[in-house]
Amino acid sequence: MNSYDPGAYPPFAVTVDLAVLTIRDGAFCLLLVERGGEPYAGSWALPGGFVGIDEEAGSAARRELVEETGIALSSAHLEQLATYSDPGRDPRMRVVSVAYVALVPYPGEPEGGSDAADARWWALDDLDEVEFAFDHRVIVNDAVERVRGKIEYTDVALRLMRAEFTLGELRRAYEAIWGEAIEAANFRRKILAAESFVTEVPGALADTGARPARLYKAGSARLLHPPFRRSGVT
Structure with a gap:
């Protein structure tokens, strides 16, 4: 050798x-x-x-x-x-x-x-x-x-959130990461349509300074389906 x-x-x-x-x-x-x-x-x-x-x-x-x-x-x-x-x-x-x-x-x-x-x-x-x-x-x-x-197709954005969060807070995280504004109603509809991506915390409300907002937590799904795409991404 x-x-x-x-x-x-x-x-x-x-x-x-x-x-x-x-x-x-x-x-x-x-x-x-x-x-x-x-x-x-x-x-x-x-x-x-x-x-x-x-x-x-x-x-x-x-x-x-x-x-x-x-x-x-x-x-x-x-x-x-x-x-x-x-x-x-x-x-x-x-x-x-x-x-x-x-x-x-x-x-x-x-x-x-x-x-x-x-x-x-x-x-x-x-x-x-x-x-x-x-x-x-x-x-x-x-x-x-x-x-x-x-963040278009996985739960990665949820890793930046507190244990409980509002959909508005999650949307603002997406906006910060992408550097673009997201229409609130469209974001809410797509996130809630994804099975087990987020789960509502029963009876919990966040004081947002206006009307109380529902609180959510990460669900069991690791993938966001269907994906939520950035502007200009197909």
């Missing part, structure tokens, strides 16, 4: 990056950290870092998020987005990143830690002023489109 010589291979590393999304004050928002060291010191990046030699990628993602921002994913929706492997994406060495999307309902304020100089929520509408590190702008675009597409 031939001996294995690690020195015969170039340096190679695996990292994780997290696109953590939420809705704050009616805006669809992304969690970013300010890099405290090179490369890209002072630029903004997705939370993440190197996967340990004895660590699984998902575990590394959760660990790095807590270390860099103080935000935990205990009640969050987490799914793998894609793998990013452009040979020039990191100036230090050959680095492949496994990216994740996380949806966090009603998170607190982040606090920069570890190698992050700062951490904050950014409204998606403000991202044009952000100087991104690495290829993180590409990852963000992919993550946002993943969520925008999946």
Whole structure:
């Protein structure tokens, strides 16, 4: 059997990056950290870092998020987005990143830690002023489109809601994610027509400042059928 010589291979590393999304004050928002060291010191990046030699990628993602921002994913929706492997994406060495999307309902304020100089929520509408590190702008675009597409036919939007919510609150979540207004009566009709997508909470009403609104909770269905499409999507 031939001996294995690690020195015969170039340096190679695996990292994780997290696109953590939420809705704050009616805006669809992304969690970013300010890099405290090179490369890209002072630029903004997705939370993440190197996967340990004895660590699984998902575990590394959760660990790095807590270390860099103080935000935990205990009640969050987490799914793998894609793998990013452009040979020039990191100036230090050959680095492949496994990216994740996380949806966090009603998170607190982040606090920069570890190698992050700062951490904050950014409204998606403000991202044009952000100087991104690495290829993180590409990852963000992919993550946002993943969520925008999946709320058309899955229960992903419900992962951003409280345990009990009004249909108006759910509609405003869709509007924030899609960046477009939705006609209220049409939204109500389509959501309630989907079997087991949401369930009314008997006898519960929300004080909305006008007339009381019925409260709902997530139903047993993981798919929204028929789908509720964005404008211009067929």
